[in-house]
Amino acid sequence: MDQATYSPLIATKLHIPTYGSDLLHRHQLVEEIDEVGMARVILICAPAGFGKTTAVSQWISSAGKPAGWLSLDESDSDPARFWRYLAKAISAGQKEAGREPSASLDLSYTASADHLLSVLLEEIAAIHTDYYLVLDDYHLIKEPSIHEGMQSLLQHASPFLHVILITREEPPLSLHRLRVRKQLGQLGSEQLRFNEKECHRLFNELMGLNLSYEVIQLLSKRTEGWIAGLQLAALSMQGKAASAVELHSFSGNDKYVVDYLTEEVLKRLPEPVQHFLLKTSILPRLSGEL
Structure with a gap:
């Protein structure tokens, strides 16, 4: 018996994330997602800490869109497990x-990926109103056959199904075809990063730090609108008097930033990449071309 096939599914992976009332609502970003909301595939692609998941959940909530959600992890690279979760979503x-x-969508038995995909396409074809399938952390899927299956699903699915892929890197799918057909909507780091107005709301309205315009402008520039960096900067300033001079020293060496990057970025890299970064970290300058 294949343990991955018969193991119970984790229900919380199928829940749309919810957040507290103190979350900054990003009206402009929600509107930008809404502009591409009728595309066959909506690609939300940016590095860690840019608020991708939060933005999509805010959009679904505010727009009232019917949606199925799947939060992926490394174990979901098993084809049988992936398609069972996808069926539930x-x-x-x-x-x-x-x-x-x-x-027929209760895929709790052993079946080939082709059979599972056929069942899914048949079910998708039976609904005639727009609805959304969100796959969060799609970059964790490494199995080529899953990408092939997703390519088939995107190619043959009913036009009423819209797939939102939240990922840290562009997936190995034939997205160029969708671009040519104007069936792809895409938001990246430029759209996701905080602007100065949002920085002001974060620091002064939500965090209650009462920072000056000069300090907020400096933090926005130093973090380049990176949301995780801004939140970590706010945490490091709580209980302190923050001056522009002190904030010039805020960088990737800050303890909170180091902890975040270690857990969310470095530890998730392939082992050979980690070894390469460790060996080259002592260099004052590294030329990629060389």
Whole structure:
């Protein structure tokens, strides 16, 4: 018996993330997602800490879109497990759209990926109103056959299904075809990073730090609008008097920033890449071309 196939699914991975009332609502970004909301695929692609998941969950909540959500992890690179989760997410999206999914979507048995995909396409074709399938952390999927299956699903699925891929890197899918057909919407770091107005709301309205315009402008420039960096800077300033001079020293050496990058970025890199970074970290300058 294949343990990955028969192991129970984790229900919370299928829940749309919710946040507290103190979360900064990004009206402009929600509107930008709304502008590409009718594309076949919506690609939200940026490095760690840019608020990708938060932005999409805010958009779904504010727009009232019927959606199924799947938060992926490394174990979901197993094809049988991936397609079972995907079936559950599509089932949730169908319920949100007002249609009761058939029992065939309860894929708790051993079946080939081709069979599972056929079942999914048949179910998708049965609904005639727009709904969304969100795959969060899609960059964690490394199995080529899953990407091939997703390519087939995107190619043959009903136009009422819209797939939102949240990822740190562009997925190995034939996105150029979708671009040519104007079926791809994409938001990256430039759209996701905080502007100065949002920085002001974060520091002064939500965090209650009462920073001057000069200090906020400096932090926005030093972090380049990187949301995780701004939040970590705010944490490091709580209980302190923050001056522009002190903030000039805020950098990647800050303890909170180091901890975040270590856990969310460095430890997730392949081992050969980690070894390379460790060996080259002592160099004052590194030329990629050389």
